[in-house]
Amino acid sequence: MSATIAMVPRFRKGQTVSFIGGSGTIKSYYLEAGNWFYLVEMEMGPEPAMGRIGAETTVLLSQSDLIVQEEHRALKLPISA
DSSP states (O other), X not given: OOOOOOOOOSSOTTOEEEEXXXXXXXXXXXXETTEEEEEEEXXXXXXXXXXXXXXXOEEXXXXXGOEEHHHHHHXXXXXXX
């Protein structure tokens, strides 16, 4: 008999996360070879004069590349004058 350990993703669909290069919202995720990968739609900047067709960029990132937006804010230390 062998034990099976179910790997649970750290992040969920719709959650806001940060990563090197920006922040965004998780649109989907999947498990591959024991690692979780997430499709993250980056936050949109100001709308260009020509209009917008859809999301600006969606990136595929591994779980180790992401940090919860709230955790990222908590890591910032106040600068004392």
